[in-house]
Amino acid sequence: MSEPNQEIEFETHPDHYRHWRLEIEGATARLVWDVREDAPLRPGYVLKLNTYDLGVDIELADAVQRLRFEHPEVRAVAITSGKEKVFSAGANIHMLGSSSHSFKVNFCKFTNETRLAIEDACRNSGQRYLAACKGVTAGGGYELALACDEILLVDDGNSAVSLPEVPLLGVLPGTGGLTRIVDKRLVRRDLADVFCTLAEGVRGDRARRWRLVDHVAPRSRFQDLVDERLQALSQDLPRREGPGVNLLPLKAEIGSDRYAYRCLTVDLDRRERVATITLKGPEGPPPANAAALRAQGSDAYLFRIFRELDDAICRLRFNEEEIGLLLLKSAGDPEQVVAHDEALLSLAGEDWFAREILLSMARTLRRLDTTARSIFALVEPDSCFAGSLLEAALAADRTYALDDPERPLRMILSSVNLGACPMGHDLARLQVRLLHDVAAWDRLSGQVKAGEHPAFDAAGAVETGLVTIAADDIDYEDEVRVAIEERASLSPDALTGMEASLRFPGPENMETKVFGRLSAWQNWIFQRPNAVGEKGALKLYGRPERPSFDWRRT
């Protein structure tokens, strides 16, 4: 169970990619994966056959993000392999076999989020993806293809798509695979059952008939097919006028117990297992128009603070496994947050950059929703939990407010709270708080749509459901301290399961099924001796011994 000893960094840049090449050709792009065998994220395994580890996926996530912002002219992206005989053999098994349970689980979560980011681009950013599969397209390799709009497969009697996890490894195709084949691609469930137990996968026209791929072509015609489909996919998409906006490095100061970003700080208390995230309100008014927003680029306040939050969440997930509780605080002028929100939203209708900022904020908030740490928000007199920053508080498991009549706090709604940054199941976080009181949701949305910004003091916030518990200045500190200590005493596993259940009331969709159903089963299996015991299938993969199973079904 060797763990990475050094901090994992989530920022990268195409100039530093080791595993991917991003090739822009006018309105289309090629994202070529050509994994360097000798460049794993940590020593101990070799990345053969375009297998991937977290390092490979961090680069992919970066490329997808940069395509949206830095290359607005690109309307269709082909994911192709730089290796002759393999698209990808999936997640690296030796990496998985030598990783701790919590690393495995967080690795799967991150890769799922990357694939959802691709689907978000296809759906909302006018950038369509196709997977050009040649040779072995197995496991996580095929799961990446499943995240694309279209899957093309060489028909050469050899190239096959497969999900061999169940027969070969005794685990699930857990990067969305099981959910996407039946829920997204609508593969008939009995055919999916056959497919998921066929280690060698399915080839050629049969793969097309089973809906596992969209188009097949012989090797000689394949390049033409890819070009044709890229052209076809890029048709009828809205034009996004250039130039792009460069994503500049965040340049955070990562200290031993503090991450200092420009717009937020994270203070780590490892003894208490608590990280305090303090969001700073904007320092000035919002940009007056699209040109001004463009001039600010990746330093625009809302874009920057949510990029920083995204980076901080990823660091906490992987580098601080024992931090069990995130305390969300904020400091600044809530009216200014609302002003930035409304400026961004008013531009988002016309300006792709503003729209992309909003989509990016939404992805970060969804990453927060699925982060397996308890989250408490603390609302105090100098807080600025309004609009988009209030979304973070609404993602919390509970919220405490200091009710000091001398210094009344203010929580304010903006248009962002009406669903501009929806949860994975497409509901607004405020709507989820108000599932029991649809009339209140309708009333508040009506006010915001009419240009009002309902504001709440502590009592009003409790009454409306934005705050769980308010206490006066005599009790507040004790109340919060006791709550933190209690939380820190509970079983981390039970909290993970509880939070995964309580955070998502309401309908489910493919995204929430991936995190709530597929991942939960995978986590269970990742813990079972049949997979990870000394004679488990995952443990013995690649060795001559056969796995030995406990046959009791559950």
Added chain:
Amino acid sequence: MSEPNQEIEFETHPDHYRHWRLEIEGATARLVWDVREDAPLRPGYVLKLNTYDLGVDIELADAVQRLRFEHPEVRAVAITSGKEKVFSAGANIHMLGSSSHSFKVNFCKFTNETRLAIEDACRNSGQRYLAACKGVTAGGGYELALACDEILLVDDGNSAVSLPEVPLLGVLPGTGGLTRIVDKRLVRRDLADVFCTLAEGVRGDRARRWRLVDHVAPRSRFQDLVDERLQALSQDLPRREGPGVNLLPLKAEIGSDRYAYRCLTVDLDRRERVATITLKGPEGPPPANAAALRAQGSDAYLFRIFRELDDAICRLRFNEEEIGLLLLKSAGDPEQVVAHDEALLSLAGEDWFAREILLSMARTLRRLDTTARSIFALVEPDSCFAGSLLEAALAADRTYALDDPERPLRMILSSVNLGACPMGHDLARLQVRLLHDVAAWDRLSGQVKAGEHPAFDAAGAVETGLVTIAADDIDYEDEVRVAIEERASLSPDALTGMEASLRFPGPENMETKVFGRLSAWQNWIFQRPNAVGEKGALKLYGRPERPSFDWRRT
């Protein structure tokens, strides 16, 4: 990890209840739980404080079923406690702590199904349930209350509802609790978070304001409140004319490797880990009218075969843990099955007994859907997979057909296939097969609604998607044998997770969230050292030592 050595029996009768009393008073009934401490299902624990084990729940399931059939005059049922100071302290922890993982998981599944049966009665059978909670109403005790239409709580400064699993045991309220509080009762999710970490629970009016209960009353007024609410709940419900229909014992012959019921047999091959379930078609025509159906009572063909199937599934789940594959076969006249289906459906509009039979069949089929064993259906020339029996085949993970031109097989649709026995997420099984081809679903439903009974031979069944793989008589046996052997070689855990994902494409609802999301997380937690390790919270419950946790969050 002591296991029950003797076979668990699922048939019982009020005359033999040890833990419940069923008291009928005109249009209302009281279901009084008064658990006998000294009568656990297997030795080794004491059922204090109305804690329950599988034996208690088998009686509850029986009572709920008999209320529907034997007491049609009953329109409202109060679940009350026979003990003064406790409604129920939930599932018995010592039983859980001393059970194997697979027993725990199957115990939770069965109890979830019993609670869903109560909700099905409330929704579809005109029998409303209320829980009259006095004293401790904790964990599974409160989860049973959550399954009722209404929850009443004594307001005496002492009586409380609680879900103390997370703080006390390091596991989840896994009998639907987490899902029902936010999805059914619409408790605000941050309040639910507080509630689920409060070992002592919530009392009185606060419980009402948090939506945890519907009505509270002081002890002196409580009995009146129960009576009032029983009266109110039973208003405006359709009358179901008596007399009731007694559920006669199935009188199966349970041998060492064969269960022989009247309408089906189960043959156990423990070496291959396969159980072959052979459904026999009806021996005569269907009853001509409601009176004839009533005369047949619990021996009416469709009622009987599905009751037998239900019993067989429960036996296999608990008494045959290593059986990994159910092979579904059938033998008889498919036209006769269709005739029985149509007769039942045509009566169901008017006759409550016919309707109850259909609802009961639907529950059994849903029990099959959530059974964690692989299911293959085998369709052969003498098969009668038509209508309701076809539903069982459509629940299978895959279906093999013998395509013998000399003896062509016949699969026939009846009105039952249009959703009269829906899956947990309310879709018809045929509809799930045809998610990719809505036009085909529309066309077939249209034909059936027009009184036709589309029939398919092997080729047609493959074409339509009723059959996965058809083979001629030269290949069929080999094909099936190899498929069975392959299936039997795979990791049982991976299969459980895979089947739970592939069987339920499409939307989710509370029921599928309980089995797919909540249960999956609970199963994970039930496997984790933080719960079941030597220093785990579940293991140490009731002992002086404090649990010791691995703090890594996942």
